[in-house]
Amino acid sequence: MPTSLVQNESILAIEVGSATTRAVLFDVVEGQYRFVAAGRAPSTAEAPFRDIGIGVREAISSLQEVTGGRLLGQDGNLIAPSQPDGSGVDSAVATISAGPIVRTVIVGLLPDVSIGSARHLAESTYSRVVETLDLSDHRKPDQQLDAILRARPDLVILTGGTDGGASRSMMKMLETVGLACYLMPQQKRPMALYAGNRELAGDVQELLGEHAGMLKISHNVRPALDEEDATSASGELAALFVNLRQRQLKGVDELNLWTGGNILPTSYAQGRMVRFLSRQYESTRGLLSVNIGASATTVAAGFGGDLVLRTYPQFGLGENLSGLLQHTDLESIMRWLPLDISPNTLREYLFQKSLYPGTLPATSDDQAIAQAIARQVMYLAVRAARRSFPVGGQASRDVLPSLDLIVAGGGAVSDGLSLGQSLLMLLDAIQPVGILPILIDQNNLLPLLGVAAARNNYLPVQVIDSGAFIGLGTVVSVSASAKYGEQILRAKMTYSDGTDARVDLKFGGLEVLPLSSGQTARLSLQPLQRADAGLGPGRSGSVTVTGGAMGVVIDGRGRPLQLPSDPVRRRETIKKWYYTVGG
Amino acid sequence: MLAPVLHVLPLTTIVRERVLPVAGKVNASVNQKVNPTDVVAEATFAREHVLLDVARAFGVTAKAADKMIKVKEGDRLSQGAVVAENGGFISRAIKAPRAGRVMVAGGGQVLMEVGEARIELRAGLPGVVTRIVPERGVVIRTVGALIQGTWGNGRVENGLMTSLIEKEDDVLTADRLDVSLRGSVILGGHVRDQETLRAAADMPVRGLIISSLNVSLIQPAMQMKYPILVLDGFGAMPMNSAAFQLLPTHNKNEVTVNAEFPDRYSGGRPEVVIPKQVENEPEEPQDFVPFAVGQRVRLRRSPHTGMIGSIADLPEGLSKLPSGLHAPAAEVKLENGEAALVPLVNLEVVG
Numbered sequence: 001m002p003t004s005l006v007q008n009e010s011i012l013a014i015e016v017g018s019a020t021t022r023a024v025l026f027d028v029v030e031g032q033y034r035f036v037a038a039g040r041a042p043s044t045a046e047a048p049f050r051d052i053g054i055g056v057r058e059a060i061s062s063l064q065e066v067t068g069g070r071l072l073g074q075d076g077n078l079i080a081p082s083q084p085d086g087s088g089v090d091s092a093v094a095t096i097s098a099g100p101i102v103r104t105v106i107v108g109l110l111p112d113v114s115i116g117s118a119r120h121l122a123e124s125t126y127s128r129v130v131e132t133l134d135l136s137d138h139r140k141p142d143q144q145l146d147a148i149l150r151a152r153p154d155l156v157i158l159t160g161g162t163d164g165g166a167s168r169s170m171m172k173m174l175e176t177v178g179l180a181c182y183l184m185p186q187q188k189r190p191m192a193l194y195a196g197n198r199e200l201a202g203d204v205q206e207l208l209g210e211h212a213g214m215l216k217i218s219h220n221v222r223p224a225l226d227e228e229d230a231t232s233a234s235g236e237l238a239a240l241f242v243n244l245r246q247r248q249l250k251g252v253d254e255l256n257l258w259t260g261g262n263i264l265p266t267s268y269a270q271g272r273m274v275r276f277l278s279r280q281y282e283s284t285r286g287l288l289s290v291n292i293g294a295s296a297t298t299v300a301a302g303f304g305g306d307l308v309l310r311t312y313p314q315f316g317l318g319e320n321l322s323g324l325l326q327h328t329d330l331e332s333i334m335r336w337l338p339l340d341i342s343p344n345t346l347r348e349y350l351f352q353k354s355l356y357p358g359t360l361p362a363t364s365d366d367q368a369i370a371q372a373i374a375r376q377v378m379y380l381a382v383r384a385a386r387r388s389f390p391v392g393g394q395a396s397r398d399v400l401p402s403l404d405l406i407v408a409g410g411g412a413v414s415d416g417l418s419l420g421q422s423l424l425m426l427l428d429a430i431q432p433v434g435i436l437p438i439l440i441d442q443n444n445l446l447p448l449l450g451v452a453a454a455r456n457n458y459l460p461v462q463v464i465d466s467g468a469f470i471g472l473g474t475v476v477s478v479s480a481s482a483k484y485g486e487q488i489l490r491a492k493m494t495y496s497d498g499t500d501a502r503v504d505l506k507f508g509g510l511e512v513l514p515l516s517s518g519q520t521a522r523l524s525l526q527p528l529q530r531a532d533a534g535l536g537p538g539r540s541g542s543v544t545v546t547g548g549a550m551g552v553v554i555d556g557r558g559r560p561l562q563l564p565s566d567p568v569r570r571r572e573t574i575k576k577w578y579y580t581v582g583g
Numbered sequence: 584m585l586a587p588v589l590h591v592l593p594l595t596t597i598v599r600e601r602v603l604p605v606a607g608k609v610n611a612s613v614n615q616k617v618n619p620t621d622v623v624a625e626a627t628f629a630r631e632h633v634l635l636d637v638a639r640a641f642g643v644t645a646k647a648a649d650k651m652i653k654v655k656e657g658d659r660l661s662q663g664a665v666v667a668e669n670g671g672f673i674s675r676a677i678k679a680p681r682a683g684r685v686m687v688a689g690g691g692q693v694l695m696e697v698g699e700a701r702i703e704l705r706a707g708l709p710g711v712v713t714r715i716v717p718e719r720g721v722v723i724r725t726v727g728a729l730i731q732g733t734w735g736n737g738r739v740e741n742g743l744m745t746s747l748i749e750k751e752d753d754v755l756t757a758d759r760l761d762v763s764l765r766g767s768v769i770l771g772g773h774v775r776d777q778e779t780l781r782a783a784a785d786m787p788v789r790g791l792i793i794s795s796l797n798v799s800l801i802q803p804a805m806q807m808k809y810p811i812l813v814l815d816g817f818g819a820m821p822m823n824s825a826a827f828q829l830l831p832t833h834n835k836n837e838v839t840v841n842a843e844f845p846d847r848y849s850g851g852r853p854e855v856v857i858p859k860q861v862e863n864e865p866e867e868p869q870d871f872v873p874f875a876v877g878q879r880v881r882l883r884r885s886p887h888t889g890m891i892g893s894i895a896d897l898p899e900g901l902s903k904l905p906s907g908l909h910a911p912a913a914e915v916k917l918e919n920g921e922a923a924l925v926p927l928v929n930l931e932v933v934g
Contacts, residue, residue: 042928049585352816
């Protein structure tokens with residue numbers, strides 16, 4: 001069993017979200033790192049508080065109440081390192097997603113090549129692309145300059161040219177960006193990331209070094225035309241994001257001091273962990289992590305160590321909800337509702353919630369609306385990210401490739417829901433295919449493990465192995481072309497004691513077979529009508545499945561999921577599904 | 584836990600910073616009395632830039648072109664002024680295509696800013712300037728009633744307020760706006776149709792203070808030239824009783840409607856200021872306070888959005904809510920006599 005490199009070091013991990021701030025304590029118990037406890041408080045980045053430090057201290061105070069230990073001194077400062085009387089912690093780390101959306105200008109050469117890579121970089125953090133400059137842009141340089149100034153960017157991402165490749169066109173655009181930065185007031189100059197042709201790095205330094213708010217130069221994100229490697233650029237972008245937040249939000253400087261500079265954007269930390277896990281567990285088909293929060297919905301998928309990281313502020317459940325209808329329609333949200341409400345009520349809900357993003361649903365009806373919105377934003381985010389996944393043998397880009405594991409986090413998928421409701425939400429929104437386990441990250445630990453890994457490599461593995469995530473169980477999703485109610489699968493689960501359970505699955509149905517956490521069983525699947533239960537169309541076979549809080553769930557509702565078009569029947573069907581997973 | 588405070592106060596001291604988005608000139612001085620529409624600072628900024636590529640036009644190197652450039656940074660040029668001349672046997676000149684100012688000259692190029700626009704920063708409230716923010720604006724102090732809202736369309740105006748609201752759930756309709764209200768600030772209830780906004784524009788009125796707005800009217804409201812200040816939110820919501828008890832008592836008083844678009848990071852929020860003359864200046868209100876039993880609170884989320892009540896109890900730890908969530912909560916006694924368990928994050932203290 002591995003031992004920690006830093007022995008017995010307790011770590012306080014803080015996540016500053018736009019609605020909630022969490023403080024989580026990791027410590028060594030019986031020689032292994034464990035998740036000890038978590039405290040939370042409303043975030044205070046916004047008015048009237050406008051100091052994240054208030055929320056951070058309240059979250060730590062809440063953690064103190066849980067653990068009984070003292071982490072804050074009389075002066076309100078973090079006690080570090082830990083003291084002989086047991087107070088304090090040895091070190092602290094933090095992630096941050098709070099703050100205004102990062103207005104981003106992307107600059108590159110070819111729209112489908114370097115601009116594509118710049119867009120991927122922008123989508124890896126909490127940004128919105130507000131202006132694009134590339135070779136297809138026929139505006140004059142002064143018009144481009146005015147466009148950048150009007151865009152009021154917080155960040156400029158410059159890509160373009162393979163290493164040793166084109167430079168002249170890139171230089172022209174660099175000059176325009178440099179001039180634009182020069183013309184902006186000093187305190188409003190954007191952060192700049194250069195991730196293009198490395199031979200231009202010196203020129204970039206000369207043109208932008210003095211005029212950008214801060215300049216980072218990374219390895220080329222497109223070292224060759226057919227190769228994209230965002231590893232170095234993503235790291236530099238994460239550093240720029242934290243610097244930007246230091247400039248924008250009071251209290252980030254102090255947190256930076258407490259953590260010795262160990263602050264990462266929450267989405268980046270989540271991605272780092274997913275990449276690590278996909279390597280650690282040798283995931284060949286892919287590991288998908290979805291985190292749905294007030295700032296954004298983040299989708300991170302690891303494919304054998306390659307990471308797809310997409311952060312969608314437009315699909316956040318906070319202030320950006322007022323803009324959600326630019327990306328979807330009311331009917332698409334209402335299809336998930338077991339309630340009969342008017343479209344206007346839903347529209348009012350979206351706008352009212354955007355005024356008070358930190359508020360919580362107090363009633364079950366309010367919670368049902370919140371869950372319907374969460375389903376739709378998760379559905380949209382996963383579909384948007386799916387475009388960057390390997391094709392995975394699926395005929396349609398709307399259907400996910402077969403994956404090894406799904407881990408979901410964020411208050412919307414766990415707070416106030418039964419585990420069955422959480423599972424149903426994930427099945428509805430993600431619509432996985434094939435056979436795979438699903439985990440819930442109830443305490444939103446994944447990003448915090450990602451940033452804590454910088455302090456101790458063993459911590460994430462040991463914390464995950466200790467069961468910090470809740471295994472909901474194994475899901476078998478059956479794709480079929482059938483009529484509602486037609487039988488599409490016969491399944492038999494044989495338990496380790498020799499007993500068995502059988503189920504005949506009908507199209508549109510959902511079946512649950514009990515299997516406790518930690519137990520395994522043999523599941524025989526016999527598809528009918530060329531249905532695909534993860535073994536190929538019409539193919540029968542047996543697989544070993546692991547249990548979980550919900551056992552083994554067989555989802556025969558089709559891929560993409562088919563919902564009855566009649567609203568009354570749809571609501572009844574949704575209630576029936578809720579009932580199947582335990583209400 | 585700390586609570587945000589919604590200010591609905593009959594008498595308080597109000598201190599507000601008003602600053603330009605870009606550097607400019609401050610027109611006011613310390614201790615100067617200002618009216619809401621007084622311009623306290625102004626700035627000019629270029630709407631466009633023109634880049635003149637001298638080296639390319641003359642077909643010379645950047646270094647050679649720099650010697651031909653006749654202007655320097657900061658020069659103001661009229662249209663047609665000579666920017667660069669090649670000085671050859673038949674001399675050619677590059678002239679300013681429009682009047683403007685030289686921002687950069689060098690590297691074989693000249694960058695001019697043209698099409699100057701002017702920003703005027705209005706005081707936004709009546710009062711006394713207590714501090715100058717160099718090149719940016721002023722801090723203004725005043726005494727009066729202060730009523731904060733939740734949404735505004737970004738405009739500021741002042742005028743005599745006429746109350747057309749008789750009960751909290753009144754609806755303001757176009758037929759209630761007649762010519763006698765021209766130039767007034769109208770206090771009304773819920774606005775549900777565009778006709779009402781248009782009728783107010785046609786008068787014209789100097790502002791609308793309303794309880795709530797139909798959500799489909801947000802875009803039309805943004806287009807209106809007069810301020811629209813929404814006190815409670817979107818949807819058919821009655822006016823919160825704190826505002827309803829205070830605002831109509833100031834019928835026919837001069838009010839300032841600062842329908843500032845709410846900015847959660849700068850802290851700007853829409854508010855009505857009704858100036859008052861007093862001998863002793865009251866204290867400035869606090870923007871956040873710890874939750875406590877007895878506080879008057881406003882509920883920010885359904886099922887009681889906009890309602891006012893008082894905190895009867897603050898149970899320790901987390902409370903289980905009907906939604907299934909566990910969160911710090913308060914027992915709130917609503918003004919209609921009902922009791923509700925409300926998450927603290929759904930409350931703001933009124934005061």
